[in-house]
Amino acid sequence: MADTKVETIARLAQWKIENFGPTTPYKRSDPFKIGIWNWHLSVEKNRSMYIRLFPEPSRVTKDQPPVARFVLRVTTSGSNRRPYISPSTYLFILLPVPGVITAMKHATRYLSVFRPEKVGIHERLLRTSDDFACPVDITFPGRFVIDVEFLDLKICPLNGGEGSSIWPSDGVMQQLATQNSLKALSRMLDESIHVDVTINTTDGTLQAHKAILSASSPVFHSMFQHNLKEKESSIIEIEDMTSESCMALLSYLYGKINQEDFWKHRLSLLGAANKYDIVNLKDACEESLLEDINSGNVLERLQEAWLYQLDKLKKGCLVYLLDFGKIYDVRDEMNDFFRNADRELVVEMFQELLAVWKPT
Incomplete structure (x- = not known):
């Protein structure tokens, strides 16, 4: 043979x-x-x-x-x-x-x-x-x-x-399992499968799941854990978001948000992330806002950075204005900014200006 x-x-x-x-x-x-x-x-x-x-x-x-x-x-x-x-x-x-x-x-x-x-x-x-x-x-x-x-x-x-x-490796199997889980979560949101909480926004209502909200946010978790009105009524009032921006928030929590919706609603998402203590969403918004600073939005971004304590965004705005000399491009807007901005932020800006323009 x-x-x-x-x-x-x-x-x-x-x-x-x-x-x-x-x-x-x-x-x-x-x-x-x-x-x-x-x-x-x-x-x-x-x-x-x-x-x-x-x-x-x-x-x-x-x-x-x-x-x-x-x-x-x-x-x-x-x-x-x-x-x-x-x-x-x-x-x-x-x-x-x-x-x-x-x-x-x-x-x-x-x-x-x-x-x-x-x-x-x-x-x-x-x-x-x-x-x-x-x-x-x-x-x-x-x-x-x-x-x-x-x-x-x-x-x-x-x-x-x-x-x-x-x-398949462990990483591949983990990726496949994650994709399958995200598809299931997406269906739960899109098809309202066993929803148990209603969200009232400024212009409409949405439905979601207490378990998903609680796992994503300690604030939501506290609402449903303690004897608060949200636990009794299964209704959450989110009066500072439209139904569209709130749906973007839910899409993020359920793992189905797309890049276009994220960019469109990132300021609203930043406010919600700060309010409901969703740390990873807050970080994602800060990184995104850093990517497209320009003379048309830098003062607004600086104010948002101060309001939500975003140190990286604040530093990026100050570097853009002072180190790169773009402060001259926003001279007309600076007066309004100084009148309306937080006093501590104005003081910090002047200190940064003095450091940059210090005679050598």
């Missing part, structure tokens, strides 16, 4: 070679499938004995070349069928960069004590049989077994960049 067939299970491939010696110094396995690629193993004996692993040439290999990370083990057996481990057990992880292939060896006598985490880790892009050759420190062994356990397989992008694993 030909000994070119490789058996596979999960991410493990095993090639049992029955006859390898002086009359058969080269063998190549039949193709076997791991991941999206077909693979070959080969063994050859010239001056030294080498084992190679490489993908079968195909359109898939050309368009989506693999970056392989794997452990390779060689086991020999004598006439008494007692297994014998090659004097060196190898961990090979192939790097997607040009360079010399290095086989890191960890000596052991028994397979059960093999510890791959103690061996150096390397990775390399695999395209042809020339990309990986593992020297094995045994002579013609006759019968032996080659195990290849794939730890990871990545698709190497042709235009460079980080490869992506073909197998």
